[in-house]
Amino acid sequence: MTPGDKPRRFGPLGVPALHDNSAIGLLGGSFNPAHDGHREISIAALETFNLDAVWWLVSPGNPLKDPAQYAPYQERLAQARKAARHPKIVISDFENRKCLQYTVDTLETLKDLWQNVRFVWLMGADSLNSFHHWKDWSRISELAPMAVFNRPGHENAPESAPAAKELAPFRVEPENAVTILENAPPAWTFIPSTENSISSTKLRSKK
Numbered sequence: 133m134t135p136g137d138k139p140r141r142f143g144p145l146g147v148p149a150l151h152d153n154s155a156i157g158l159l160g161g162s163f164n165p166a167h168d169g170h171r172e173i174s175i176a177a178l179e180t181f182n183l184d185a186v187w188w189l190v191s192p193g194n195p196l197k198d199p200a201q202y203a204p205y206q207e208r209l210a211q212a213r214k215a216a217r218h219p220k221i222v223i224s225d226f227e228n229r230k231c232l233q234y235t236v237d238t239l240e241t242l243k244d245l246w247q248n249v250r251f252v253w254l255m256g257a258d259s260l261n262s263f264h265h266w267k268d269w270s271r272i273s274e275l276a277p278m279a280v281f282n283r284p285g286h287e288n289a290p291e292s293a294p295a296a297k298e299l300a301p302f303r304v305e306p307e308n309a310v311t312i313l314e315n316a317p318p319a320w321t322f323i324p325s326t327e328n329s330i331s332s333t334k335l336r337s338k339k
Contacts, residue, residue, distance in 0.1 A: 145245070146226045147187060152248040155313055157186035158276070159254045160227075160235055162194050163208050164201070166215035169256070173281045174221050176323060177254050180309055181279070186254070187222045188212055195233060195267070236268040239275040250313050253278045257286035257322070263295040273299055277312035278320040290322040 150156070157177040159170060166188070174186040190209050193199050202208070205228060212223045232238045235253075242251060253276045255263070260280050263269050272278075273295075280290065290296050290303070302318040304311060312319040 144229070146224045146229050148185070148222060150246055150249050153250065154185075154246075155181060155183045155250045155252070157181065157183045157252050157254050157279070158189060158239075158242070159186055160189040160191060160238065162197070162202060163188060163190050163212045163215075164203055165208065166212035168215070169283075170212075171215060171217065171221070173254060173256065174216075175218060176281060176325070177252070177279060178218075178220055180323060181252060181313055182310065183220070183252070185220045185222050187224050187226070188216065189224055189227050189238065192228045192233065234267045236266075236272050236275070239272060243275060251276045252313055254281065255279075256281050256283040257289040257293075258283045260289045260293045260296055261286060263293065264298075269295055270298070273302070273318040273320065275317065277315070277317045279309065279312070279323060280320060281323045282325065287324075 157174065159174060159177075161170070163170065170188065174188070177183060177186055190205070190212055192205060193202060203211075205225075209223060209225060216223055226242075227233075227238055230238075230241060232241060239251070239253070242249075253272065255278065257280055266272065296303075299318060299320055302320060304319055304321040306321060306323055309321040309323065312321055
């Protein structure tokens with residue numbers, strides 16, 4: 133987004149209109165703040181899965197983290213819009229509008245609203261390491277296929293993470309990654325080629 137651009141305005145759900153069989157990547161998080169690592173994952177997902185868009189679902193808060201560490205919500209939204217810099221990356225306050233706190237509830241709501249849209253959940257390998265702590269994580273894996281992207285220091289997550297071990301029978305090799313959108317979940321893949329050492333935690337520590 134250039135300085136003269138205005139944020140895109142969507143309908144009451146905070147997302148653009150969709151057509152049947154759209155392919156949408158979902159990247160959830162507090163985006164506290166958004167950074168180039170989020171953007172690189174999103175662009176890699178757009179290219180790998182031939183997605184129509186990637187939605188950054190800016191969460192009101194993470195139940196596993198201290199709420200005191202968060203910047204104000206509108207500030208995080210505005211910063212995410214600046215960081216996205218891509219016409220197919222959509223910054224959405226869907227979770228805030230719908231008062232959703234947990235990924236499982238977000239996915240169930242999205243799938244109820246758009247039954248003919250193909251959603252894929254995107255996450256970094258660092259999140260995969262803690263995925264087994266998420267509310268109803270196994271249900272999440274049944275609601276949407278998942279694409280896990282490499283993060284420095286977490287290269288072994290696809291083999292060592294507790295959730296990854298449980299979901300090992302449903303893992304798809306990177307060369308066949310695009311097929312996870314065509315098959316019923318659970319299905320997941322690990323994309324090893326996207327690395328960016330920037331993290332929201334590191335950015336906050338520099339302030």
